[in-house]
Amino acid sequence: MTIAPALAPLVARTVAISDPGPLLSLLPPGPGLSWVRRGEGLVGWGEAMRITGEGETRFGSVARTWAETARHAVVRDEVRLPGTGPVAFGSFAFSAGSPAGGVLIVPEVVVGFRGDTWWLTTISADGALPAPVALTSYERELTAPQDTQFVPGALDPQEWKAAVAEAIGRIGAGEVEKVVLARDVLAHTVDDVDPRDLLARLATGYPNCWTFSVDGLIGATPEMLVKLERGLVTSRVLAGTIRRTQNDEQDLALAASLARSSKDLEEHEYAVRSVAEALAPHCTTTNVPDSPFVLHLPNVMHLATDVTGVLADGATSLDLAAALHPSAAVCGTPTPAAAKLIESVEGMDRGRYAGPVGWVDAAGDGEWGIALRCAALTDENPRRLRLFAGCGIVAGSDPEAELAESEAKLLPIRGALSR
Numbered sequence: 001m002t003i004a005p006a007l008a009p010l011v012a013r014t015v016a017i018s019d020p021g022p023l024l025s026l027l028p029p030g031p032g033l034s035w036v037r038r039g040e041g042l043v044g045w046g047e048a049m050r051i052t053g054e055g056e057t058r059f060g061s062v063a064r065t066w067a068e069t070a071r072h073a074v075v076r077d078e079v080r081l082p083g084t085g086p087v088a089f090g091s092f093a094f095s096a097g098s099p100a101g102g103v104l105i106v107p108e109v110v111v112g113f114r115g116d117t118w119w120l121t122t123i124s125a126d127g128a129l130p131a132p133v134a135l136t137s138y139e140r141e142l143t144a145p146q147d148t149q150f151v152p153g154a155l156d157p158q159e160w161k162a163a164v165a166e167a168i169g170r171i172g173a174g175e176v177e178k179v180v181l182a183r184d185v186l187a188h189t190v191d192d193v194d195p196r197d198l199l200a201r202l203a204t205g206y207p208n209c210w211t212f213s214v215d216g217l218i219g220a221t222p223e224m225l226v227k228l229e230r231g232l233v234t235s236r237v238l239a240g241t242i243r244r245t246q247n248d249e250q251d252l253a254l255a256a257s258l259a260r261s262s263k264d265l266e267e268h269e270y271a272v273r274s275v276a277e278a279l280a281p282h283c284t285t286t287n288v289p290d291s292p293f294v295l296h297l298p299n300v301m302h303l304a305t306d307v308t309g310v311l312a313d314g315a316t317s318l319d320l321a322a323a324l325h326p327s328a329a330v331c332g333t334p335t336p337a338a339a340k341l342i343e344s345v346e347g348m349d350r351g352r353y354a355g356p357v358g359w360v361d362a363a364g365d366g367e368w369g370i371a372l373r374c375a376a377l378t379d380e381n382p383r384r385l386r387l388f389a390g391c392g393i394v395a396g397s398d399p400e401a402e403l404a405e406s407e408a409k410l411l412p413i414r415g416a417l418s419r
């Protein structure tokens, strides 16, 4: 279902402001919106408009409604940077079959920071000039939540290893070359979860990642599905992972072995190819580096490739995210067969995990990450969350090692929820 654009146009006003305090500290209590890395990015709150989509058309219908809304918006923008003027934060289900669908939320208030420029955008959907707002920097004491319980989700570790073994068998039988299998873990907290606490812990612990919050999906992703800025397209592809040991010397040796590992290089190659092929029809030129670099995160290291291109066809960042999803980094190769295999052995609905999450502005510029290293708050219970992690499986994979890799990928969000 798509909600038609409001009869009255969106009215948005962006003004430059002086430093109001760290972006994440500005979020008031409640379901805030966030896209922040190293202190830069966007936060928003309030809901001027919500656009939803379902099934196969969850991207297309939402993207069309946004384009239409943006075209009719009345905008006074004194800053004129990507992310100024009206913006929408969004999050989309991994699978067309998921009831999670897709959502774009246009906040009533957005604060942005980039380089040395701060801005404030106020948005209304009733045709009236939005009311002025005063910003508050909420200085909050971060206390670690205690006694959070983690219990298996759809499959327990033994069952998940059996699913991985099954997938390896099906790869051997030639059904797919690579498939990404995920698992979920449920967290039960003692107190109600305040999303702002999770965001603050993730942003502090994982500064290389994009800390996001959209409609109850909260996490810190290292993977940029696509960024579009004034015609320049970038995508950071990650696939191939090794756990860190917390011993620098040992980690350097592991990084070198990751960069030589034929199993990880194969996994990575599939992911890069899927992104380059999906971008090609939208770009005049694309640049794909010959070999990956190793991205160091506090918990894991990944093989990483930055693919770039020059936009040819006027697609928006959201159109590009729809074209790129699902990349082989989160689904597999070939895509349709891998998606089918996931459905038959994973035993769960991924919801919006591993789907695109990010923002788009009225010009179509925006940033869409892959929703990884995240938790979904359940609607009914503010003390219950679903955490997710997945691993690329190829012929040379080992179920025990994949389970350990999934544990390492769960570490950031587990850590944000417990001592």
Ligand SMILES: C=C(O[C@@H]1C=C(C(=O)O)C=C[C@H]1O)C(=O)O
Pocket: 180, 182, 223, 238, 239, 240, 241, 302, 329, 330, 372, 373, 388, 389, 390, 391, 392, 393, 409
């Ligand atoms: C699926 C996840 O991560 C993806 C899978 C990776 C791998 O298999 O090596 C690495 C990065 C991500 O593209 C996850 O974190 O849940």
